Amino acid sequence: MTSIGVGLIGTGYMGKAHALAWNGVRPVFGDGPRPRLVHLAEVSAELAARRADEFGFERSTGDWRALIADPEVEVVSVTTPNAFHAEMAIAALEAGKHVWCEKPMAVALGDAERMAAAARASGRVTALGYNYIQNPVIRHIRTLLSEGTIGEVNHVRFEMDEDFMADPEALFYWKSEASSGYGALDDFGVHPLSLMQFLFGGVARVMAQLSMPYADRPDRAGGRRRVETWDIASVLLELRGGASGVMALNRSAWGRKGRIAMQIFGSRGTIAYDQERFNEFQLYTASDRPTEQGFRTVLTAPVHEPYDRFIPAPGHGLGFNDLKIIECHELLRAIGGERDAQIVDFDGGLDIERAVHAMAQSHREGRWVEI
Known part of the structure; x- marks a missing residue:
């Protein structure tokens, strides 16, 4: 395969990130098939045409089904709002296309199960947009864990905080609608869960409490609308390897931007990482002499x-869209048949979705829930 035909559905924040990745993957990695940007779909023909010109796609449409029916499209990027993922991804798989779908996988667990079943039946490659596992820092932390650098892991703490919903007078929009999911859990809590899956194999059981800091928000009509999702989640958990853990999520945390703070405690040391300092991590090893024991920062x-x-030099740093390029490369490796490609496919995504829904069930019922 010398080239691969790409279709893109949706051109918002994540649609642009996918377009940048499809345009950048060949210049960065220099191997695999060359992406050919064939077809772009948006909610209107006019918007689609404008975005196709901006992103470099050959043609455009206001009907996503026409894109999926295009025989020149071999892989489809689905970057629409959460509620549309299942229908679009399943249609693409049934048409014989590979699928790169943004997270979360779906709003309803049944939809996620149908997506995974469709992927298995199609034999096509699927990937979900959990690009934080592609960070060289996270990859190296997994290597350190596999080498036993900090011994046996006994406890983990994950926090994810942002402030894009911190203002109580910010306008109501779709992320406060029940149709988008539970809120912080599946909007971005799935990212820490993807890291737990990547580093430790996933979560075994959970106890969760969800909070709604603001009961309503102003709407564009000048009234107020009831908030239907939970912006804060606090979770006790047990990893599949037996270690205990805590996950704290907050979409209304003033001052926090893109923070995923991670602490991993082992029998012989500790690893700490904070995504607001994207290109570094801290390592403490008890094997150091007492006179030099302390956290070291690794760039x-x-x-x-x-x-x-x-980048050929240390310390310059990568960014969010660079991780999307790495993710795109891993997807192409998987399409090429390489079994060690590091992606979260639809089966792996279903595991994450089951954890999310177990947390919501735990909140409703006030008890530990097995996954």
Whole structure:
């Protein structure tokens, strides 16, 4: 395969990120099929035409079904709001296309199950947009864990905080609608869950409490509308390996931007990472002499693959869209038949969705829930 035909449905924040990745993957990695940007779909023909010109797609449509029916499209990026993922992804799979779908997988667990079943039946490759697992820092942390650098892991703490919903007078929009999901759990709590899956194999059981800091928000008509989702979640959990854990999520945390703070405690040391400092992590090892024991800060560098594909010098740093390029490359490797490709496919995504719905069930019933 020398080239692969790409279709893109949706051109918001994540649609643009996918377009940048499809345009950048070949120059960065220099291998695999060359993406051919064939077809772009949006809610109107006019918007689709404008975005196709901006992003470099050959043609455009206001009907996403026409894109899926296009025989030149071999892989489809689905970057629409959450409620549309299942219908679009399943239609693409049934048409014989590979699918790269943004997270969360679906709003309803039954839809996620149908997506995973469709993927298995199709034999096509699927990937979900959990690009934080592609960070060279996270990859290296997994290597350190596999090497036993901090011994046996006994406790983990994950926090994810942002302030884009911190203002109580911010206008009501779709992320406060029940149709988008539970709120913080599946809007971005799935990212820490993807890291737990990548590093530890996932979560075994949970006890969760969800909070709604603001009961309503102003709407564009000048009234107020009731908030239907939970912006804060606090979760006790047990990893599949037996370690205990805590996950705290907050979409209304003033001052926090893109924070995923992670602490991993082991029998011989600790690893700490905070995504607001994207290109570094901290390592403490008890094997150091007492006179020098302390956290050391490690900056990413070309020795932390695939950082070297972007920048030849340490300390310069990668960013969010670079991780989407890495994710795109892993998807292409999987399509090429490479079994070690590091992606979260629809079966892996279903595991994450089951954890989310178990947390919601735990909140409703006030008890521990097995996954």
